[in-house]
Amino acid sequence: MTVIWQLGALLSLLSLASAETxxxxxxxxxxxxxxxxxxxxxxxxxxxxxxxxxxxxxxxxxxxxxxxxxxxxxxxxxxxxxxxxxxxxxxxxxxxxxxxxxxxxxxxxxxxxxxxxxxxxxxxxxxxxxxxxxxxxxxxxxxxxxxxxxxxxxxxxxxxAPDAPIRWVNQWDNMDGHIERGYGGDSIVFSNGTIKNDLQRVIDYGRLLASIRINGIIINNVNANATLLNPKGVDGIGRVADALRPYGIQVGISLNFASPSANLVYGNLTTFDPLNQTVIDWWTNVTDTIYDRVPDFAGYLVKANSEGQPGPLTYNRTLAEGANMFASALKPHGGILMFRAFVYDNHINETNWKADRANAAVDFFRDLDGVFDDNVVVQVKYGPIDFQVREPPSPLFAHLRQTGAAIELQITQEYLGQQCHLFYLPPLWHSILDFDLRSDNKSTLVSDVVSGKRFNRTLGGYAGVVNVGVNDTWLGSHLSMSNLYAFGRLAWDPHGDSETILQDWTRLTFSSDPAVIETITDLSLESWPTYESYTGNLGIQTLTDILYTHFGPNPASQDNNGWGQWTRADADSIGMDRTVSNGTGFSGQYPPEVAEVFEDISTTPDNLLLWFHHVNYTTKLKSSGKTVIQHFYDAHYAGAENAQTFATRWERLKGKIDDQRYNETLFRLRYQAGHSIVWRDAINEFYHNMSGIADEAKRVGSHPWRIEAESFDLDGYDVYQVHPFHTASNFTGIVTSSNTTAGTATTTVPFESGTYDIAVGYWDMFNGTSKWVLSLNNKTIGSWLGDNEKYLGHEPSRYLDGHSATRVTFHNITVEKGDTVKIVGTPGGIEPAPLDYVAFLPEGVID
CATH class of the missing domain: 3.30.379.10 (Chitobiase/beta-hexosaminidase domain 2-like)
Structure with missing residues (x-):
């Protein structure tokens, strides 16, 4: 019987009575x-x-x-x-x-x-x-x-009582209705340049937020559109505030610093200089107008002078002068100005050994402590770079002694699998919140800084970047909702136990069945180390494509550009030297006790080794005695191997969870299993190719159970050199000769007769839906569609690369040596039915 591996087929089997969306x-x-x-x-x-x-x-x-x-x-x-x-x-x-x-x-x-x-x-x-x-x-x-x-x-x-007064979520919704990093569908707030008339989803969202004790929401993207400030926009803000007021949630908005010079109904100034009186008056008028409509307006969030955004530095004004302009307008109304510390130059020169994006936050804000108005809160990303799989805490927390601070945590999984890979975030957050910065040689937990306790500040707290959308699951993934729930719990009590929070969420969301609780707990708590293992470990960052979608593997994209998320990898060595003695000086931004630990390679934890030190691939780790490169190889294999178990373990819950949520989650876990192998092979091949150092276990570059697609007999298919090279098995794939005619790839089984799982590596591109049919001796054993974009919300790719690469597996297929294997690929749209390989996997083999 033909097996069709697509979510639509799985859902067609559902019992409507038992479905939950x-x-x-x-x-x-x-x-x-x-x-x-x-x-x-x-x-x-x-x-x-x-x-x-x-x-x-x-x-x-x-x-x-x-x-x-x-x-x-x-x-x-x-x-x-x-x-x-x-x-x-x-x-x-x-x-x-x-x-x-x-x-x-x-x-x-x-x-x-x-x-x-x-x-x-x-x-x-x-x-x-x-x-x-x-x-x-x-x-x-x-x-x-x-x-x-x-x-x-x-x-x-x-x-x-709450640990901190500010417990806000930041939406990255754009006024056209799309969401930056929106993996759960389009905006529930905006559409076609304005705020929606029907705000029922906003009301439903407010109910969820109130249940986890969130008290504020920024409704639009930090890359803000000035037109939100026109009269229709202000009234829309008011309607959202009216919808959320019964839930005790105050509304705020992100601002574009250059708004006064935009063509708005309030005026069209020629400047946005924060010390210009006409600009000050302009913002005061805008703020008063908003409060006339929304008396309990929470305040503003500002991203300035970052990633090409305008800001006070445009006029040689300080960041504090820019922030205080807004704070002064808000203060009579009791409003708060959240000013993001995400300020850096995205055109820095990698050839400068001292250059380091990680230094930027402290360099920009350290000397401004005490200059900000008392209703300004500096919103600091948890790490110095950008929501990576592992970072040390931002040292800026130790420098904001006279200024309110909020920690920015990303609930949406931008660099962390984009809700298509399971990743329970609270253990990562705890690694930051529980970190002791040791200011003045005294206990200085990050959580105590943002609560205001450590430096006796009245304002501070938590900002969670969360991009809920119109998808029924809100975030696109049922299991990812544990992160939103946990954010609220930890913003109230940052000392809450990650496992306890997870189990409460599981009982409320799914079931109190011990098997359900145990399975979801185990998978979720394993998810961070598993993902870290097959993406980027030893503090090297996530190794995703930072120039394109931030989703799939592309370690080459980290270097040779101005974005500063560098690995400085070459043929002999890897890692950022962030020491004071020989590197960028970043380690010296921490208080002395912590700086001393990170300055010395012998005391730096192995899991942050490459964050702080540039070392040879043959450097041995303290924790295992392995070389850095062998650890890379081993970790990527171990992580991908564990990811293969997630779907199998989830399958034990069939009948214990309603069919719809069971099948939708199973689909994502199966996808993750395939994509983790894409990650494993891409990273290992890249560093194997760069270093020339063999894997001691002889796995990297060796796939004894695969038949490469280019080695098939091809009719209507052409060989295609994939870029980046490491995102294809043997660096090569095949595509149909035209976008209208099917191609056929045929070969014979070279393996001994037996029962195998047959895995097919292929690419599923955006804006196209191909169809593939796999047969043995002209008997169809499976077919599938290239329509993952209908079911997975990650940033799509129009290319054959690590984002579109994926894998489908058909289980327990009886095979005779010499059987004819044939795949017929029918292109659809721009997608030329691309294929990478076919693997015949004996029991227990992943390859």
């Missing part, structure tokens, strides 16, 4: 098993002491009603007036409104609540959920629902 995420409120539900008698009355229907307390009452009815069944009523405390009920309110209704003596047991803190008490017949403010009460309602949705009926009484 993922839209509800962790707020499914799925019914508990009867044996669990009967252990708890949920109150059937909710009292929400709200002032109006736009108050988050009103939202809390509605959410409690929906949640309890979903979890336990039955009817729940909601009232907004006080009832007798002797009656079983859930009371949700601000602490002030509760005292007003019931008297201060009834709240004497409640501790003082700081901003956004709440009190939850389930010890009596009446459940108390009391917030310092309305959104805090809503947070408490979600907390209670999270507990009971997981079957946790413990009697609890506690208060909890």
């Amino acid at each position: 993922g839209h509800a995420a962790w707020l499914r409120y799925a019914p508990l098993p009867a044996s669990v539900a009967r252990q708890y008698s949920a109150p059937s009355t909710v009292v929400a002491l709200n002032i109006s229907e736009v108050d988050p307390v009103y939202t809390a009452g509605q959410e409690l009603q929906k949640g309890i009815q979903g979890i336990f069944g039955g009817k729940v009523t909601v009232a907004n007036t006080n009832i007798s405390l002797s009656s079983p009920a859930i009371i949700v309110s601000t602490l002030g409104q509760y005292v007003k209704a019931y008297g201060s003596e009834t709240a004497g047991h409640v501790p003082e609540l700081t901003d956004d803190a709440f009190w939850l008490d389930t010890t009596g017949d009446t459940v108390q959920i009391l917030g310092q403010n309305g959104r805090a009460a809503l947070y408490g309602a979600f907390e209670y629902l999270s507990l009971i949705a997981q079957g946790n009926f413990s009697k609890v009484a506690y208060a909890t």
